[in-house]
Amino acid sequence: MSERYNIKATEAKWRKIWADNDSFAVSENSDKPKYYVLEMFPYPSGRVHVGHVRNYTLGDVVARYKNAQGFNVMHPMGWDAFGLPAENAAIERGEHPAKWTHENIASMREQLKAMGLSIDWSREFATCDPEYYAHEQRMFLKFLERGIAYRKESVVNWDPIDNTVLANEQVIDGCGWRTGAPVERRKLNQWFLKITDYAEELLSSLDRLDKWPEKVRTMQSNWIGKSVGLQFKWDIIGSDGQVEVYTTRPDTLFGASFIALAPDHPMAKTLADGKDGYDEFIASCQAQGTSEAAIEQAEKIGFDTGFKATHPLLGHEIPIYIANFILMDYGTGAVFGVPAHDQRDFEFATKYDLPIMPVVIPDNKDDLNIDKQAYLGDGVLANSQFLDGMSIKDAKAAVISKCEESGTGFGTTQYRLRDWGISRQRYWGCPIPIIYCEDCGAVPVPEEQLPITLPKDVSFDKAGNPLDNHPTWKNVSCPTCGKAARRETDTFDTFFESSWYQFRYCDPKNENLPVDKDKAAYWLPKDGGVDQYIGGVEHAVLHLLYARFFTKAMRDCGFVESNEPFSGLFTQGMVTHETYKDENGKWIFPTDAIKNEAGDWVHIETGASVTIGAIIKMSKSKKNVIDPEEIMDKYGADAARLFILSDSPPERDLEWTESGIEGAWRFINKAYAAITALDLQKGDESNLSDNAKHMRRLTHKTIKGVSAAIEDFAMNKAVALLREFYNGFTSFKPVDDGDQFALSEAVNVFIIMINPIMPHLAEELWANIGHKNSLINEPWASYDESLIVSDSVTIAVQINGKVRATITLPTNADQKMAQEIALAEEKVQKAMEGKNLRKFIYVPKRIVNIVIG
RNA sequence: GGGCCUGUGGCGGAAUGGUAGACGCUGCAGACUUAAAAUCUGUUGUCCGUAUGGACGUGCCGGUUCGAGCCCGGCCAGGCCCA
Numbered sequence: 001m002s003e004r005y006n007i008k009a010t011e012a013k014w015r016k017i018w019a020d021n022d023s024f025a026v027s028e029n030s031d032k033p034k035y036y037v038l039e040m041f042p043y044p045s046g047r048v049h050v051g052h053v054r055n056y057t058l059g060d061v062v063a064r065y066k067n068a069q070g071f072n073v074m075h076p077m078g079w080d081a082f083g084l085p086a087e088n089a090a091i092e093r094g095e096h097p098a099k100w101t102h103e104n105i106a107s108m109r110e111q112l113k114a115m116g117l118s119i120d121w122s123r124e125f126a127t128c129d130p131e132y133y134a135h136e137q138r139m140f141l142k143f144l145e146r147g148i149a150y151r152k153e154s155v156v157n158w159d160p161i162d163n164t165v166l167a168n169e170q171v172i173d174g175c176g177w178r179t180g181a182p183v184e185r186r187k188l189n190q191w192f193l194k195i196t197d198y199a200e201e202l203l204s205s206l207d208r209l210d211k212w213p214e215k216v217r218t219m220q221s222n223w224i225g226k227s228v229g230l231q232f233k234w235d236i237i238g239s240d241g242q243v244e245v246y247t248t249r250p251d252t253l254f255g256a257s258f259i260a261l262a263p264d265h266p267m268a269k270t271l272a273d274g275k276d277g278y279d280e281f282i283a284s285c286q287a288q289g290t291s292e293a294a295i296e297q298a299e300k301i302g303f304d305t306g307f308k309a310t311h312p313l314l315g316h317e318i319p320i321y322i323a324n325f326i327l328m329d330y331g332t333g334a335v336f337g338v339p340a341h342d343q344r345d346f347e348f349a350t351k352y353d354l355p356i357m358p359v360v361i362p363d364n365k366d367d368l369n370i371d372k373q374a375y376l377g378d379g380v381l382a383n384s385q386f387l388d389g390m391s392i393k394d395a396k397a398a399v400i401s402k403c404e405e406s407g408t409g410f411g412t413t414q415y416r417l418r419d420w421g422i423s424r425q426r427y428w429g430c431p432i433p434i435i436y437c438e439d440c441g442a443v444p445v446p447e448e449q450l451p452i453t454l455p456k457d458v459s460f461d462k463a464g465n466p467l468d469n470h471p472t473w474k475n476v477s478c479p480t481c482g483k484a485a486r487r488e489t490d491t492f493d494t495f496f497e498s499s500w501y502q503f504r505y506c507d508p509k510n511e512n513l514p515v516d517k518d519k520a521a522y523w524l525p526k527d528g529g530v531d532q533y534i535g536g537v538e539h540a541v542l543h544l545l546y547a548r549f550f551t552k553a554m555r556d557c558g559f560v561e562s563n564e565p566f567s568g569l570f571t572q573g574m575v576t577h578e579t580y581k582d583e584n585g586k587w588i589f590p591t592d593a594i595k596n597e598a599g600d601w602v603h604i605e606t607g608a609s610v611t612i613g614a615i616i617k618m619s620k621s622k623k624n625v626i627d628p629e630e631i632m633d634k635y636g637a638d639a640a641r642l643f644i645l646s647d648s649p650p651e652r653d654l655e656w657t658e659s660g661i662e663g664a665w666r667f668i669n670k671a672y673a674a675i676t677a678l679d680l681q682k683g684d685e686s687n688l689s690d691n692a693k694h695m696r697r698l699t700h701k702t703i704k705g706v707s708a709a710i711e712d713f714a715m716n717k718a719v720a721l722l723r724e725f726y727n728g729f730t731s732f733k734p735v736d737d738g739d740q741f742a743l744s745e746a747v748n749v750f751i752i753m754i755n756p757i758m759p760h761l762a763e764e765l766w767a768n769i770g771h772k773n774s775l776i777n778e779p780w781a782s783y784d785e786s787l788i789v790s791d792s793v794t795i796a797v798q799i800n801g802k803v804r805a806t807i808t809l810p811t812n813a814d815q816k817m818a819q820e821i822a823l824a825e826e827k828v829q830k831a832m833e834g835k836n837l838r839k840f841i842y843v844p845k846r847i848v849n850i851v852i853g
Numbered sequence: 854g855g856g857c858c859u860g861u862g863g864c865g866g867a868a869u870g871g872u873a874g875a876c877g878c879u880g881c882a883g884a885c886u887u888a889a890a891a892u893c894u895g896u897u898g899u900c901c902g903u904a905u906g907g908a909c910g911u912g913c914c915g916g917u918u919c920g921a922g923c924c925c926g927g928c929c930a931g932g933c934c935c936a
Contacts, residue, residue: 215933218857222935343854376854416935537933646877647865655865659878667877670892720867720876727876796872801920803872841919847871849919 005672007636011760015116023776024118026074028506028522035071036523037063038502038566040535040543043080044104044126048111050575050618050644050656051536053628057641058572058650058715059534060117064756065710067118068780074523076505077112077119079105081128082494084162087428091460097428098456101128111629116637116759118776123508127497132504133430134451135514136496141433141444142557148194149422151442156421158186163464164425165190191432191490192419195549199224199415202548211568213651216540223541225416230400231332232409234259234309236271237317243267243309246331246414250403251395254384255338255359257349259309260302260323262333268322271305278303285324300325300348312408313385323348331414339374346374359384360392420546422493427458427466429491437478437485446479452487465489498543499550502530502565513559520560528567537571544569570713573653574617575644577624581611587623590658615655626656638758639665645715645757667723668761671754674730675747675765683734683741691732695742696787698728699749703783706753715757722754749781797822798849799831811845818842822850 018024028034039059042052063075079101086097093100105126112119125132143149157166159176166176166183175182195202203224206217230250233242243259261268263285272278281303302321309320318336325344326335339349339356349356362379381387386402387395403409423432431452433445445452455473458466467473467489478485503515506523510516524530529551544566551565580593582603594604603610618625631640643664648654688696702725709718729746732739747769755762755775766775790811797805805827809818819840822828832852839851 215857219934222856225935373854540934649866652859652866657865657878660865663878666892716866716876723876794872798871798920801918806872839919841871843871847920849871851919 005669005761005764007638007668007760008633010764011116011636011638014760014763015113017763017774018116018118018776021774022122023774024075024120025122026072026120028072028519030072032070032072034523035066035073035532036530037066037073037075037532038505038530038534040533040539041078041080041498041501042108043083043085044101044108045085046104046107048108048628050626050628052112053115053640054572054575054644054650054654055534055536056112056115056117057644058570058713059532060115060641060759061645061710061715061756062532062534063118064759065780067776068752068755068778070779073118074123074505075117075119076123076508077117077121078124078501078505078508079108079126079128080494080498080501081105081126082133082429082491082497084426084428086128087426087460090428094460096456096458098128101126101428111632114629114632114637115641118759123505125504125508127501128428130451130453131509131511133497135504136430136492136500137433137445137450137452138447139500139514139554139557139559140492141447142559143193143553144444146557148197148553148556149191150194151189151191153187153189154192154421155185156188156190157183160184165421165423188423190421190423191434192421193549193553195420195546196415196417198549198552199226199417201552202417202545205564209564209567209569212566213537213569213571216537216544216569216571219540220545223417223545225414227414227416229331229412229414230396230403230409231412232312232403234312234336236320237308237310239271239307241267241270243320243334244332245334245336246412247335248414249338249341249396250399251381251387251390251392252338252341252359253313253336253399254387255340255357256311256318256336257339257355257357258318258337258345258352259320260326260335260337260345260348261305261320262326262328263322263324264328265322265326265333267334268305271307271320272303272322275303275306281322300344300351302348302352304352312403312406319354321348321352330416341374341376343374343376357383359387420493420549422496423490424493425465425468425489426491427454427460429494430496431467432488432490432492434488435476435479435485436488437481437483439483440478440480440485442488443478443480443485449479467491495543495546499546500554502533502547503554503560503562514554515560517560520562524560524562524565526561526563529562529564530566530568532568532570533566534570534572536574540571570650572650573648575654575656576615577618577626577656578612578615579622579624582606583608583610589623590626617653618656631661635661635665636668636760638761639668642667642719642758646719647716649716650713668758671726672761672765675751676768678743678747678769680744680747680769681737681740683739683744684737685741686738687736688738688742689736691735692738692742693787695729695732695739695746697790698725699742699746700783700785700787703749703753703781704785704788707780707783710756719757722750722757725750725753751775752778752781793845795845796847797825797828798847799828800851800853801849804828804831807848813844815840815842818844818848822848 037059039055059075063073067073081101086101089095089100090097127133140149159166159179159181161179161181162176165188203221203226206221209217227248229246229248231244231246233244235242243261245259263282284301300323302323305320305322307320308317311318326333337345337348339346339354340358341360346356358375359382360375360379361382362375362377378392381390381395384395387398390398400411404411431454433450433452435443435445437443455470458470460466462469474487474489476485476487477483500514503520503524506519507515547565551560551562554560555562577590580588580590582588588603588610592604593610594602602608616622616624628640639661643661644654646664647660702721705721706718709715709721729743729750732743732746734740734743751762751765752775759775763775792808793811794806794808796803797807805825807821807825809821819842828850835852837850838853841849841851
């Protein structure tokens with residue numbers, strides 16, 4: 001009789017035992033080596049979603065595995081608690097953002113705890129609490145002192161629906177990343193962080209992040225966008241002005257056939273104002289999108305200023321245009337156009353009938369089709385006087401040094417990266433600790449007045465920033481002169497909070513400092529950081545770049561020693577699900593669709609037919625969502641954890657299926673019953689039958705394989721190996737003491753190895769087979785390589801590369817022996833009839849290939 | 854337009870250049886049951902064959918190799934990032 005596994009009661013029992021014993025609390029006072037595992041902390045939206053479950057399950061496997069491996073593991077959790085949804089909730093329901101946020105945190109904390117994560121909850125914090133953001137205000141003032149923070153008037157991306165400024169990164173295809181509304185351009189006084197000062201370090205130290213996905217490093221590198229080029233001046237004929245251009249292709253200078261200015265270039269107005277069609281041209285430029293991609297796709301149009309510039313090397317004259325595809329933000333806002341070697345210039349020159357002169361000739365002249373398109377590839381310089389015959393690289397250097405000699409220009413490095421605008425016209429964020437005084441200007445709030453906390457009595461009735469609308473909060477006296485002054489009502493971008501939270505976990509209660517320097521140095525040492533960081537790839541540029549910059553800025557201000565926050569990074573895939581639509585084409589929830597007896601999908605209530613759509617990322621709008629709480633309620637946390645790790649490699653998208661979660665649930669019940677029913681005995685190691693040796697080989701092979709798979713983040717392979725192992729030892733029938741030993745070893749090892757994946761089941765089984773200790777203090781299983789190697793091996797025999805037979809050879813068989821045995825094989829002889837042996841290939845333990853003809 | 858990634862049964866996916874399809878899901882057959890569910894056993898790439906067996910098979914075309922899903926070159930399709 002097998003006992004049924006009471007999942008809910010058992011899982012709750014173990015979670016209580018872990019909590020009562022503070023099982024996952026850690027400190028830096030330990031003899032063991034440290035290991036810091038961190039998942040991107042959640043925004044407290046109110047409900048845990050399946051993406052969270054995947055994220056925290058992956059982290060928990062690593063944390064529990066590293067703990068068993070003998071590391072001092074820190075695995076903390078907190079809340080990225082500032083942000084717009086709380087304010088939107090306040091507007092919609094009249095609930096205060098703080099109340100909404102803390103209620104959400106409370107319910108999500110319970111949901112996360114129900115997953116059985118090995119988290120040190122004593123380190124928990126929420127970024128919306130003054131105990132957290134007070135330190136941001138101190139750091140900001142320090143940044144200000146060191147020139148890392150500054151204020152300037154600038155054109156900003158204005159989201160007309162959210163009524164707020166967006167960072168460049170928050171603008172996608174010219175639209176707000178949250179609202180999708182077309183972004184407008186406005187001029188405002190804004191606070192900035194000088195991330196551009198760190199562009200070179202952020203780029204060059206990417207090389208050292210060798211435990212980061214290549215893809216993320218490439219994305220950051222592209223985002224920083226370093227280019228080395230030439231900046232130099234052209235004389236304008238008939239004017240005493242000069243136009244300064246920037247180019248990344250100085251080698252193509254002899255192919256220049258026009259100059260193009262950005263529409264908002266100061267000189268554009270000077271040269272063209274009042275001319276026929278100029279106003280219309282500018283208007284049409286403003287009508288088009290502001291993003292680089294939009295500009296790229298728009299038709300290339302220009303306005304001829306009528307002025308000409310003198311080519312500095314050729315001496316002849318080329319026209320100066322104003323063109324819609326030149327960006328004022330990049331370089332000098334002016335370029336020289338080389339139609340033969342730049343596609344945009346090519347399109348422009350074709351339209352305005354300008355010369356197209358090739359100056360780079362590819363090895364294969366057929367590749368050069370400059371009547372159809374620009375040539376961008378490699379080649380040798382031509383039509384370029386002293387550059388003729390040079391490579392592109394040499395020609396670039398030659399042009400730069402020529403310009404530097406003549407004093408007309410200089411080689412320079414440009415970055416695409418812009419400074420980080422951190423001001424937001426929002427209530428639910430960290431207040432910027434600045435006071436504006438008519439006489440003294442922008443005055444930092446003195447240390448003793450910190451923290452500046454958010455006023456609790458705010459109204460969301462009016463449009464705009466509630467802090468600005470507040471009757472009294474902003475009215476203060478100037479800290480310097482005492483005159484009536486005005487408080488800064490902007491708050492920090494919420495990426496500010498997530499840029500340094502990895503440090504705060506090291507010392508979450510510190511009132512005086514963001515983090516104690518020694519504690520930070522223990523968990524995030526100079527040459528390392530968080531050992532394993534896990535989260536979605538959507539943060540590849542924004543959060544991960546800001547956090548890297550912030551770490552370096554904090555280092556330079558003396559707060560920490562670290563150079564990089566995250567030494568290991570893993571980016572998980574999305575969770576997807578089938579979509580369902582009813583007869584009217586409306587999305588319906590998976591729980592409302594059911595397969596009827598005829599095998600057709602119908603609505604569970606109405607019985608109307610349901611169409612199955614694409615398998616896409618879970619989203620509320622498409623209703624293809626699964627509630628993790630319901631899943632854990634029905635199947636238990638271990639089943640959810642097992643399924644989410646089973647099928648897909650963690651970096652790929654995972655399709656959530658009912659059959660998948662049910663399969664995981666079945667396995668848990670099956671394993672519980674089978675192992676509980678075993679009558680395990682200690683057995684005797686001294687005299688092992690071949691069967692027992694075979695069992696032990698599987699056990700030790702599995703330890704090796706599972707360990708490697710977990711280290712490699714191949715959790716799906718680890719699960720597969722464990723299932724194979726389970727199938728192996730449950731079909732093993734012990735007949736003597738040696739067999740008993742092998743079986744007992746297998747079961748113990750199995751339980752230890754499923755612990756990171758299914759910790760509740762593991763603890764329960766561990767207790768059931770008679771252990772008194774918790775698995776938390778049980779070391780990981782180790783394997784004996786000598787038990788893995790077998791004395792004989794079955795390998796394939798190929799004839800001309802096709803498998804014809806298999807033979808069993810002693811592991812140490814030599815070529816001669818392999819040949820004898822292989823050629824004696826009946827099937828081999830049959831295949832060789834009438835043919836000659838040309839070559840005999842034997843790769844020990846791998847294969848035999850016989851070449852005949 | 855450029856860069857990176859991916860392409861394997863009905864499905865998710867395994868496979869240091871060495872027996873392709875591990876492991877799971879689904880399906881099918883059987884056992885148990887009055888019956889169903891659950892559970893257990895077997896089976897499940899395609900084609901030919903009663904069978905022993907054989908042929909084909911990792912998006913397409915070529916190359917390297919005794920041997921290619923894997924390496925190289927060129928296409929095609931999908932995805933991501935940058936333009």
